[in-house]
Every structure is written in C-alpha cells, then in structure tokens.
Amino acid sequence: MIKKFNVYNGASAASVLLAVLVIAGELYAPFKAFLASVFTHHWVAKAVLVMAAFVIVGFVYKEKKIFGMESGKAAWYSVLGSLAVIFLFYIIHYFA
Amino acid sequence: MRDLMLYLHIIAGLSLIVFPVIILIQDRKSTWIRPLSFLTASISWLLLLPSAKLYLTFYPATKTLIKAGSWPWAHSIFMETKEHWGLLLPVIATTAAFLVYSGRLNESRKWWILLIILAALIGVMGRIVTMGGTA
Numbered sequence: 620m621i622k623k624f625n626v627y628n629g630a631s632a633a634s635v636l637l638a639v640l641v642i643a644g645e646l647y648a649p650f651k652a653f654l655a656s657v658f659t660h661h662w663v664a665k666a667v668l669v670m671a672a673f674v675i676v677g678f679v680y681k682e683k684k685i686f687g688m689e690s691g692k693a694a695w696y697s698v699l700g701s702l703a704v705i706f707l708f709y710i711i712h713y714f715a
Numbered sequence: 716m717r718d719l720m721l722y723l724h725i726i727a728g729l730s731l732i733v734f735p736v737i738i739l740i741q742d743r744k745s746t747w748i749r750p751l752s753f754l755t756a757s758i759s760w761l762l763l764l765p766s767a768k769l770y771l772t773f774y775p776a777t778k779t780l781i782k783a784g785s786w787p788w789a790h791s792i793f794m795e796t797k798e799h800w801g802l803l804l805p806v807i808a809t810t811a812a813f814l815v816y817s818g819r820l821n822e823s824r825k826w827w828i829l830l831i832i833l834a835a836l837i838g839v840m841g842r843i844v845t846m847g848g849t850a
Contacts, residue, residue, distance in 0.1 A: 712791070
C-alpha cells in the first residue's frame with residue numbers, strides 16, 4: 620500500500636487544485652454555483668475534489684519528479700504556495 | 716448540538732497541535748511515533764465532520780452578523796481563508812504520517828511543524844472571526 624502511493628504527488632495535486640478552485644469560484648460566480656449545485660455547497664465540493672485529487676493522483680502518478688522538480692520539493696512548495704495564494708487572494712479580493 | 720460540534724472542533728484542532736509536538740520530541744526509536752502519527756492523521760480527516768456541520772448549519776447566521784457589523788473583513792478575509800486552509804490539514808497530516816510509516820522520519824519533521832503552525836493559525840483566525848461577530 621505504502622509503495623503504491625506517492626504521497627508527495629498527491630499533496631501537490633490537492634494543494635494546487637484547492638487554490639485553483641478557490642480563485643476560479645470567487646472570480647466566476649457561475650462556477651461556484653455549479654460546484655454548489657453538484658455537491659450541495661461549494662465548500663463540500665472543494666473538500667471532495669481536493670481529497671479525491673490527493674488520493675487519485677497519489678496512486679496514479681508515481682513519478683519521482685513533477686515538471687523536472689523532485690516530488691518532495693514540489694509538494695512542499697505547492698502546499699506553501701497554495702496557503703499563501705489563498706490568503707493573499709482574499710485580502711486583494713476584499714479591497715479590490 | 717452546536718456546542719457539541721464546537722467542542723469536538725476545538726479539541727480535534729488542538730490535538731493537531733499537541734500530538735505533532737509530542738511526535739517531534741519523541742526519541743527516534745520510540746514505539747509511540749507510528750501510532751501517534753496514525754492517530755493524528757485520522758483526527759485531521761475526522762475534524763472535517765464537525766467543521767462541516769458548524770460551517771454549513773450554524774455559521775450562516777454568524778456570517779450575517781459579521782458582515783453587518785464593523786468587522787466585515789473578519790468573514791471576507793479570515794473566515795474565507797480559514798475554511799479553505801482547513802482542507803489542507805488532512806493532506807499535510809497524512810503526508811507527515813505517511814513519511815513516518817515509510818521510514819523517512821527526518822523528512823516528516825517539517826510537515827509536522829507545518830501542521831502545528833497551520834492548526835495554530837487557523838485557531839487564531841477562528842478567534843478573530845468570533846470577535847467579528849460581536850464587533
């Protein structure tokens with residue numbers, strides 16, 4: 620089980636997807652409404668899609684590099700980047 | 716029901732700070748590291764349940780109060796950030812626990828530290844949001 624799952628690739632995919640879903644949902648209201656219509660609430664939609672990306676990409680994509688970057692490093696920067704982008708986006712979105 | 720969910724939410728959130736600290740200060744050969752890692756990752760997933768109940772059922776009324784009050788940014792910036800940062804807690808905790816189980820203890824350390832910092836920041840944001848409801 621452990622050898623079949625690349626946790627770093629899963630973490631990279633999940634964190635990048637979360638940032639994309641957050642920004643896309645806020646900038647394009649119909650997309651947020653679509654997520655809500657399918658999953659009852661946009662937050663539930665993001666939770667399900669992010670966790671699905673974590674599990675599926677972790678099992679399916681087992682390469683040790685992502686776009687030429689070592690998986691562990693890519694996962695670390697993806698997660699930190701996602702956290703920073705989400706916070707900065709909501710600050711800018713509030714004042715814009 | 717609301718209070719029960721709130722207590723579960725807070726206790727589970729605090730455990731995502733306390734357990735990783737215990738894991739980090741354990742001796743590398745400690746037999747506690749693996750079960751504690753598994754427990755922490757499990758809690759990070761289970762935490763989504765009280766979080767969802769609070770956010771979807773009880774928070775909308777608070778949100779209305781905050782947005783009508785003098786701290787509307789408490790929702791627009793901090794709650795929005797908090798509710799989405801929280802979705803990465805299981806990802807981070809599972810990554811850390813997975814590294815422990817695959818024998819990469821040193822690699823897991825920075826992920827446990829990130830989990831501690833993130834859980835603490837989310838707690839602080841929760842406090843700001845609560846204060847926004849009475850401002």
